Amino acid sequence: MKTILICSQKGGTSKSTTATNLSSMLATRGQKTLLVDGDIQGTSMSFSARRKAHDFTLKVLNDEQMAVATAFDATLEKASREFDYCVIDLGGYDGNTLRIALSSKLVDVAIIPCIASYPDIETLPHMNKLISTANEIRGEAIAAHVLFTRCSTAPRSKVHNSGKEFVAKYCDALSNLDSRTCERVSYKNAIGLAQSVEEFETESKSRNRKGSQEMNSLLSEIMNIFKANDN
Ligand SMILES: Nc1ncnc2c1ncn2[C@@H]1O[C@H](COP(=O)(O)OP(=O)(O)OP(=O)(O)O)[C@@H](O)[C@H]1O
Numbered sequence: 001m002k003t004i005l006i007c008s009q010k011g012g013t014s015k016s017t018t019a020t021n022l023s024s025m026l027a028t029r030g031q032k033t034l035l036v037d038g039d040i041q042g043t044s045m046s047f048s049a050r051r052k053a054h055d056f057t058l059k060v061l062n063d064e065q066m067a068v069a070t071a072f073d074a075t076l077e078k079a080s081r082e083f084d085y086c087v088i089d090l091g092g093y094d095g096n097t098l099r100i101a102l103s104s105k106l107v108d109v110a111i112i113p114c115i116a117s118y119p120d121i122e123t124l125p126h127m128n129k130l131i132s133t134a135n136e137i138r139g140e141a142i143a144a145h146v147l148f149t150r151c152s153t154a155p156r157s158k159v160h161n162s163g164k165e166f167v168a169k170y171c172d173a174l175s176n177l178d179s180r181t182c183e184r185v186s187y188k189n190a191i192g193l194a195q196s197v198e199e200f201e202t203e204s205k206s207r208n209r210k211g212s213q214e215m216n217s218l219l220s221e222i223m224n225i226f227k228a229n230d231n
């Protein structure tokens with residue numbers, strides 16, 4: 001089983017949007033997928049409950065289950081016998097849950113969604129510090145990648161490029177993904193209907209398939225990270 005952790009110390013960065021899209025896309029591609037909701041807000045849980053197609057499995061982990069490293073690892077070990085992929089959606093705050101998940105050797109890749117805006121970008125050094133500490137505990141570096149989200153669709157906006165430069169300069173435990181997402185109403189509509197943005201744009205026969213393109217780009221980049229990890 002390959003495990004994708006979606007996390008950030010900051011709230012509202014598109015973690016649940018990313019997690020629900022990836023889970024739905026993996027499931028519709030025939031992969032046995034587990035979506036773990038580790039956030040008391042329950043966005044992924046609600047998405048799963050509202051989703052018409054029951055094509056992925058949901059597991060909700062409460063604070064007590066997430067607060068003990070052995071319990072977290074035991075959950076993933078058990079899941080690995082049944083699933084091809086596990087996507088974990090965490091809450092947007094620093095705490096035991098985030099630290100334990102980052103330190104687990106059973107997590108293959110951490111994706112850190114970050115809004116392409118300075119107040120959000122400036123929180124990345126703290127994530128970098130958490131990941132550096134987690135790497136010492138793991139005894140190896142986790143593949144940790146920043147995904148700039150909710151970028152402006154204005155052609156002249158370059159905030160995400162400044163964000164990438166910031167990561168390269170100040171965050172040695174993080175790298176930048178080539179993929180990014182933009183602020184699009186299709187993401188909001190899709191999550192409202194408990195669909196991936198790909199399903200939403202297909203079903204609504206939208207000529208604008210930009211959300212699908214962004215999420216497909218993210219999915220294939222993550223698959224390439226898995227391939228690189230395996231070599
Ligand atoms: N790319 C996007 N375009 C438009 N709206 C978006 C996009 N990504 C997320 N949103 C909206 O922004 C809000 C926050 O998104 P989401 O719940 O995915 O963030 P989160 O990081 O999981 O938040 P939290 O830290 O509270 O768990 C939601 O209303 C969601 O619909």
Ligand SMILES: [Mg+2]
Nearest residue numbers: 015016039043
């Ligand atoms: Mg969330």
